Amino acid sequence: MTTALKAPTPASFTSRLHSPAVAARVGVWLGVCFGVAFLTGLISHYAQNVSQPIPFPTSPSWGYRVTQGLHVITGTAAIPLLLVKLWTVYPKFFERPPRNVRRVVVEVLERVNTGLLVSAGIFLLVTGTLNVAQWYPWEFSYRRTHYAVAWVAIGALVVHIAVKLPIIRDALRGDVDDTTHDDPAATRDGGVSRRGLLTTTWVAGGLAVLTTAGSTVPALRDLSIFGVRSGDGPGGIPINKSAVAADVTATATSSSYSLSVVHGDNAVTLTREELSAMTQRTETLPIACVEGWSASGEWTGVRLRDLLDLVGAPRDRDVAIGSLQQEGAFRDSLLQGNFADDDRTLLALQLDGEPLSIDHGYPCRLIAPNRPGVLQTKWVSTIEVAT
């Protein structure tokens, strides 16, 4: 034990749970989680891009709700899986380098790759979990950095899989209790069997999801004791940024509020009463936030296309939506032509049959199908058609 404390070697770790047969099985599901999180992350990143060479689809209206919900769910499930996986392979960290020079080079490269994978993996899960809870104790741009590190992680993961492919294949073909690839020292039965450890891992991953996913899956709401949002809020929808935080309380409730719709030289100005006097439509659309929470609402207001017709805007034009909010990254958003023309895209005045609360964007807000919540601009004051 004293020698083990001084300089551990793989032989210092004697539990038979430290086995590729376990690591490969946890690794498969960890890989699935990272893969799904990567793909859904790409979708979310693209949906927020101003420039979209291939238009982001407006249907199904709940598409982004599902993909971003999955992004956060798979990332959360990956936390227990990653912890168990890393514990299982921890002895490899203390392996002595081989004597052969050529093998040393390969070994060093492999170690660098593993280091990158672990570091990027932990980074993504930690920053993602903190972002979900709106806690930002860092000095980098979250979205850009999380996105870039995801590419590093997925690259290192692909290399890691390539390096380990023969042993993964072998381990998965054999029984979980097979000892072919084990370290000769890893024979101690510590009480928990390998199957027991795997079951424990699946249970921990499952519970991590059940206790958090209620923020986006209404059926799990009561179980999600660690959900960042209970789902309560004005009109049954939580709030991301309040009117106070956006500093719009005075301008949004001012009697001099008006909305301007501009297309080149054509411009109209409308008060909230004039907006209410136009044909009102009701659509059931979700607010789906990048932080993974979502909620469906019944929105009533003016179809955006009706407003664009007032200024003779042609179809398929990008539209800039501006807010009363003076500062902040999401004070305005660009609505791509296909979203602007979609019949379901509204300038909403009501939620759930009641006038919008000020925190939901009173006097009026944008609500479009299949669109990240941060781009559903609140407290709209200008609508400008690209010329």
Added chain:
Amino acid sequence: MTRVLLVVVGVLLGAYGAWLLLSRQDTDGNIATGTWLVAGVLLHDFLLVPVVLVVMGLGSRLLPGAWSAPVAVGVVVLGSLTLVAVPVLGRFGARSDNPTLLDRPYVAGWLVLAALVAVVVVAVSLLRSRRGAQSGAAPEGE
């Protein structure tokens, strides 16, 4: 060969990420990112895992044989869930202007979860030690 192709693809994906990381931010941002990247691994490898190993080692030494496995399972489940819940338990992102954010009794929730895990662990352990006594064999483990 599949593996060589995978390595090439992986290196290209990773290189794109590294380029994105370094080209889209100023030096301060890059230093902050680097710090977090390194700190995560260091905290995991040199703090979390050693603590877990010591706790597990102590557990298997001090606990009766029938108890060590259920307790280990309980520690893994509750420990990993507690890590997942750190941001909400501390309510670090809470804002006084937004009552819809972090609006659950998280500590109470954690206590309920911990109690449930404890009940299951104790029940399973008791069942195991009774079964061990009935079959006449001493419970395995040191």
